[in-house]
Every structure is written in structure tokens, then in C-alpha cells.
Amino acid sequence: MGVSLKDVAQRAGVSTKTVSNVVNNYPHISPAMRERVQRAIDELGYRPNLTARHLRKGRTGIITLAVPELGNPYFADLAGAIIDAAAQHDHTVLLDHTAGLRDKEILVSQGFRSHVIDGLILSPIQLENEDLLARSEGPPMVLLGEREYTAPYDQIAIDNVAAARTAVRHLLDLGRRRIAFLGARNESARLPAHLRLRGWREEIKVAGGTPQESLVVATEGYDRPDGAKAMAELLARGERPDAVFAYNDVVALGAMRVLTERGLRVPEDIAVVGFDDIEEGRYGAVSLSTVAPDKAAIARLAVECLIERIAKGDSGAAPVPRRILPGYTLMIRESSVGRTGSASPPPTGDPSGPDQPRTPH
Structure with a gap:
């Protein structure tokens, strides 16, 4: 049996609610109480059940990254950076390969895996503006790459x-x-x-x-x-x-x-x-x-934009789309x-x- 929230609470001499507040980084916790709970967490080796946490919020904790060429060193580097950035937000990345084909990019963008993912980061090659405008359903989406679109989705691209x-x-x-x-x-x-x-x-x-x-x-x-x-x-x-x-x-x-x-x-x-x-x-x-x-900035900004959309419950198109230019x-x-x-x-x-x-x- 793994270490539970209750076990940590007993070791620290506090309520399970207090432990939960510390684990979820609730701001109104005194430094002394936070240190006390953290010491118990470290001593017991407690690890939060991220799956349960996401499910309580009606989410899966999984985002998809769809790129045209996994064999291209640039996209391999970028994928690694996005996986690292997503981990900072307790999300796992599911990789998808479109081969730069319009049909596959349309399929991915339409959210064919929407029942298992919270959001999508897509780097399109052949996808047209009208394809994005016709998107009627699917999870929040952020676009990568320098191809210019006027569709209502956040886009991260250098100049x-x-x-x-x-x-x-x-x-x-x-x-x-x-x-x-x-x-x-x-x-x-x-x-x-x-x-x-x-x-x-x-x-x-x-x-x-x-x-x-x-x-x-x-x-x-x-x-x-x-x-x-x-x-x-x-x-x-x-x-x-x-x-x-x-x-x-x-x-x-x-x-x-x-x-x-x-x-x-x-x-x-x-x-x-x-x-x-x-x-x-x-x-x-x-x-x-x-x-x-700046691949690290591209990854960080893409993940942050997507997590923000997910947290707000944005579905499909972004209410106020942004075009962000990393260095x-x-x-x-x-x-x-x-x-x-x-x-x-x-x-x-x-x-x-x-x-x-x-x-x-």
C-alpha cells in the first residue's frame, strides 16, 4: 500500500485538509505549518495521486503534441522541451505524428482524441485557415510554427x-x-x-x-x-x-x-x-x-497558454486569441x-x- 494523505496528516499531527492545502500549494498556509507538513511528506515519501486529482476536476492530465516530423532534430528538441514544461504543470504529453499531411492535421485538430486529452499543441504544415475556422469541437488548442493564421487560436511563433x-x-x-x-x-x-x-x-x-x-x-x-x-x-x-x-x-x-x-x-x-x-x-x-x-521559451509559452485555456474551461476557439513571438x-x-x-x-x-x-x- 502506498502512503496516503491520511498517513501524512497523522505524522504531521494535522488534518488531511491541511495536508491537501500544502500539496496543492494553497497560499494561506503559515511557513511553519508548511514546513511541518513538508517534513512529514519527505519522511514518508508521499507522492500525490495526480490521476485522481485531475479526474476530480473532470480532466485527464494529458495533452497532445502533434508535430509533422518526429525524425527532424528540431521537432525532437522541441518535443523534449514541451514534455519538460508540461511536467511542471503535472501534465503528461502524448506525441502524435502528422507527417505534414493536411488530412492528418485536420483529424488531429478536430479533436479525435478529445475524450482522453485536456488540450492540444499542434505544429501544422498544410492546415489551411478555413480548416481551423471550420473546427466546431475539440479541446483547447495552441498552434506552433511560423505559418500565419487568422483563426481564433493562440499561436507561438518567432518572427x-x-x-x-x-x-x-x-x-x-x-x-x-x-x-x-x-x-x-x-x-x-x-x-x-x-x-x-x-x-x-x-x-x-x-x-x-x-x-x-x-x-x-x-x-x-x-x-x-x-x-x-x-x-x-x-x-x-x-x-x-x-x-x-x-x-x-x-x-x-x-x-x-x-x-x-x-x-x-x-x-x-x-x-x-x-x-x-x-x-x-x-x-x-x-x-x-x-x-x-528560443525553444525553451516556445515550449514554456505554448504549455502555459494551453494550461490557462484548460483552467478557464475554454472549449475549442480562444475567446481572445494571442500571437506570441518568442526570441x-x-x-x-x-x-x-x-x-x-x-x-x-x-x-x-x-x-x-x-x-x-x-x-x-
């Missing part, structure tokens, strides 16, 4: 245009002028790829240049083979850039592999900047400069500045060595 501009500005500051963009897409203009491409164009124009559309390469997906294929295609066109800004880190890593195979040096011949700050990028033969979204940092490493940071030094006042953060937001 893709500003982040892309920061990356391109770094390359321009290094004296690079033929900056390629790998990872364009032909779908909806609300996709993150379009927003990052927009940032690429805007920053080049601000610097007084003209975006060279011949240096933009579309990809079918966002994995290493897509980056390799895009880089090979660009070189086959005879369009050799002096820098590459890739949609994400794995696309950048695929591109760097092709550059190595062709005898081109990174960054001496072609500088490379990615997006996402995955661990793999930090430990390659040439460490990858990248835009690092990001440009991590400057060897793929843009070289091993010593001397290949193409950053402007005065910027970090000069590899693996240095720049421009926090």
Missing part, C-alpha cells in the same frame, strides 16, 4: 522575416554579395519558407542590392537530401554563390556535403548559415552558423567566419569567434 534578415545581414556584413536561398516552396505564401525568403529579399534590398532570383532554389522537402540536391542544382546552373542561407540546418548540412564533394571550402569559398540550431550542426567538421529559436539568436560559428573568426571578420562590435551569439531578440 521569421526578422530572423531571416538577421542571418542575411550577417552574411552581407562579411562582404558576401551573391547569397543563395535554399528551401523555397511553391505553396501558400503563409508558409515559413516564404517568410524566410521574404526576409532574404528585404535585407538585400535594404543593403542597396538587388535580390538575384536565380540564386533561389525550391525544394520538395526540408531534409539533408533536399539540401544536397538544391546545392547541386544551383552549381549545375553555373550560378555559384559566395554564401548560402538555408531554410533550416539539415538543408544547410546537405548543401555543405555537396560543397565539400566539389572541392569548395566552407566558408572561404562559400559561407553557409542555417536555421534551427540543431545539435548536429554544432559538431560537424565545420560547425554551422545558424538562427537559434531568437544568431549563433555565429565556423561555416560563416572560419575556425578563428578571421576569414571574413564581422563588423566592429560583433563577436569575432565561432559559436558566438549575436542579435538576440
Whole structure:
């Protein structure tokens, strides 16, 4: 038999109600009483029955996180951060994989597991605004990712245009002028790829240049083979850039592999900047400069928003939806500045060595 609330109350010499108030962090408990009860809890090894607590409130204590690619290091990192954040609120996370397919995203968003979960955190790829507007039932939901929606749901997303501009500005500051963009897409203009491409164009124009559309390469997906294929295609066109800004880190890593195979040096011949700050990028033969979204903040804000909606009893759409923009940092490493940071030094006042953060937001 496990230790019960009554056992703790007897050890502390108080009522079970007092123990319950301490366990549930009720504010109007004196420090001496709280310490007394906590000592009894520690001595007996009492653990609250979270399942019973949630059921008393008509909840399950489970939230779903639905992402498009569990194999993508970014989503793996984000999932871990969300699991940690949810645990701080005594919630368990059920992972779901949509493969970025619209039908699966619609199914998840419509709450097909609503009888076993309290809420949903969804990172959509193909889901359209009308799909969300047509959502008639389901638990509270928070959206992740940079695709822009006007539907009434809280959304946590970094500013893709500003982040892309920061990356391109770094390359321009290094004296690079033929900056390629790998990872364009032909779908909806609300996709993150379009927003990052927009940032690429805007920053080049601000610097007084003209975006060279011949240096933009579309990809079918966002994995290493897509980056390799895009880089090979660009070189086959005879369009050799002096820098590459890739949609994400794995696309950048695929591109760097092709550059190595062709005898081109990174960054001496072609500088490379990615997006996402995955661990793999930090430990390659040439460490990858990248835009690092604040994943911990994204996870914390998503969970807090969802728990708030659950506590208020919000069902389905949010009464007053919010769009929250966590920060990001440009991590400057060897793929843009070289091993010593001397290949193409950053402007005065910027970090000069590899693996240095720049421009926090």
C-alpha cells in the first residue's frame, strides 16, 4: 500500500485538509505549518495521486503534441522541451505524428482524441485557415510554427522575416554579395519558407542590392537530401554563390556535403548559415552558423497558454486569441567566419569567434 494523505496528516499531527492545502500549494498556509507538513511528506515519501486529482476536476492530465516530423532534430528538441514544461504543470504529453499531411492535421485538430486529452499543441504544415475556422469541437488548442493564421487560436511563433534578415545581414556584413536561398516552396505564401525568403529579399534590398532570383532554389522537402540536391542544382546552373542561407540546418548540412564533394571550402569559398540550431550542426567538421529559436521559451509559452485555456474551461476557439513571438539568436560559428573568426571578420562590435551569439531578440 502506498502512503496516503491520511498517513501524512497523522505524522504531521494535522488534518488531511491541511495536508491537501500544502500539496496543492494553497497560499494561506503559515511557513511553519508548511514546513511541518513538508517534513512529514519527505519522511514518508508521499507522492500525490495526480490521476485522481485531475479526474476530480473532470480532466485527464494529458495533452497532445502533434508535430509533422518526429525524425527532424528540431521537432525532437522541441518535443523534449514541451514534455519538460508540461511536467511542471503535472501534465503528461502524448506525441502524435502528422507527417505534414493536411488530412492528418485536420483529424488531429478536430479533436479525435478529445475524450482522453485536456488540450492540444499542434505544429501544422498544410492546415489551411478555413480548416481551423471550420473546427466546431475539440479541446483547447495552441498552434506552433511560423505559418500565419487568422483563426481564433493562440499561436507561438518567432518572427521569421526578422530572423531571416538577421542571418542575411550577417552574411552581407562579411562582404558576401551573391547569397543563395535554399528551401523555397511553391505553396501558400503563409508558409515559413516564404517568410524566410521574404526576409532574404528585404535585407538585400535594404543593403542597396538587388535580390538575384536565380540564386533561389525550391525544394520538395526540408531534409539533408533536399539540401544536397538544391546545392547541386544551383552549381549545375553555373550560378555559384559566395554564401548560402538555408531554410533550416539539415538543408544547410546537405548543401555543405555537396560543397565539400566539389572541392569548395566552407566558408572561404562559400559561407553557409542555417536555421534551427540543431545539435548536429554544432559538431560537424565545420560547425554551422545558424538562427537559434528560443525553444525553451516556445515550449514554456505554448504549455502555459494551453494550461490557462484548460483552467478557464475554454472549449475549442480562444475567446481572445494571442500571437506570441518568442526570441531568437544568431549563433555565429565556423561555416560563416572560419575556425578563428578571421576569414571574413564581422563588423566592429560583433563577436569575432565561432559559436558566438549575436542579435538576440
